Amino acid sequence: MSLFEVLQWIQSTRPATALRGSGLTYPIIMTGHLTGMGLFGGMIAITDARLLGFAMRKYPIADVVNQLRVWKRIGGVLTISCGLMIWASKAEFYYYNPYIWAKWSLLTLVGVHALVFRSVYSKPEALDAAPQVPVKAKVAAWLSLFLWLGLVTAGRLIGYWDVPDRLRPKY
Amino acid sequence: MMLLQYHIPYDPYHNPLNNNEWSFPLLEVIHIVGFAIAIGSIFMQDLRMMGMGWRKQLPSELRKDFAPWTLGGFVAVLLSGPLIWTSDPNMYINNPAFQFKMIALLVGLLYHYTIHRKVTMADSSARAVALVGVVSIALWVSVIASGIFIAFV
Numbered sequence: 001m002s003l004f005e006v007l008q009w010i011q012s013t014r015p016a017t018a019l020r021g022s023g024l025t026y027p028i029i030m031t032g033h034l035t036g037m038g039l040f041g042g043m044i045a046i047t048d049a050r051l052l053g054f055a056m057r058k059y060p061i062a063d064v065v066n067q068l069r070v071w072k073r074i075g076g077v078l079t080i081s082c083g084l085m086i087w088a089s090k091a092e093f094y095y096y097n098p099y100i101w102a103k104w105s106l107l108t109l110v111g112v113h114a115l116v117f118r119s120v121y122s123k124p125e126a127l128d129a130a131p132q133v134p135v136k137a138k139v140a141a142w143l144s145l146f147l148w149l150g151l152v153t154a155g156r157l158i159g160y161w162d163v164p165d166r167l168r169p170k171y
Numbered sequence: 172m173m174l175l176q177y178h179i180p181y182d183p184y185h186n187p188l189n190n191n192e193w194s195f196p197l198l199e200v201i202h203i204v205g206f207a208i209a210i211g212s213i214f215m216q217d218l219r220m221m222g223m224g225w226r227k228q229l230p231s232e233l234r235k236d237f238a239p240w241t242l243g244g245f246v247a248v249l250l251s252g253p254l255i256w257t258s259d260p261n262m263y264i265n266n267p268a269f270q271f272k273m274i275a276l277l278v279g280l281l282y283h284y285t286i287h288r289k290v291t292m293a294d295s296s297a298r299a300v301a302l303v304g305v306v307s308i309a310l311w312v313s314v315i316a317s318g319i320f321i322a323f324v
Contacts, residue, residue: 027323031316037203038315042211046240056236067225071218153200160196
């Protein structure tokens, strides 16, 4: 099975087909995607801003990072699961869309970022103990901000690209 | 449930937003990032009032610390939003989801700077405080939802 056939199969599954044809479920899931972004994106921005010393300097970094961890995870699960549903409903169309490939690449980079900078976010106490916020943590924060900005941009641009007629599947 | 029908004599045909591939999506990105920051910073205060996060800080401390972020987010949203609106003003004015959104937004803003402000600043431990957080979340989620529904009604 080629990748294209896999995507075709995903799009043809019953839940994906139902979602594609639904009047109300589709915008509700999009609302979940965007609400997740509101909750989750805002928290990422604020965590990174704290690492960079732009916000909440009165509180230890550990307070900010530790207290937001659970909610960022909840927001992440909401955003990603809604996003995957939206994608699955039109997986075959999205195969041709350059911006979705940009988005997958950025998401992969987010994963790499999480692995490389694991210590920054899992042991924020060490950052408070250091005389200055280490360069590694600041690099992590800047990269995280740019990655998420890129994800939002790529995500939005997906909607502006339409499958050319010659590639459009015939049903 | 159309709330009003109105036509303004303006043809957006020559509006740069409709004649440039990049300006509209760029404004939308600003709109999304802006609301993520504004609503994210409000949501954290709501969670605090609901006793579900930020327990080490008082609601009033969070309010003061997040206020510039909330305001900055609002500014981004309230600049990009009306510009997006100019791309097709009559469609938006006559769209029920848009009409609902404008009302929810107005109520949300008023709520945030009156009741919500008063309650966060009072640092009360009364159980009813949680309700103020719940209402705030409900209002902002309804603003997001009606924004999405503009394209679907």
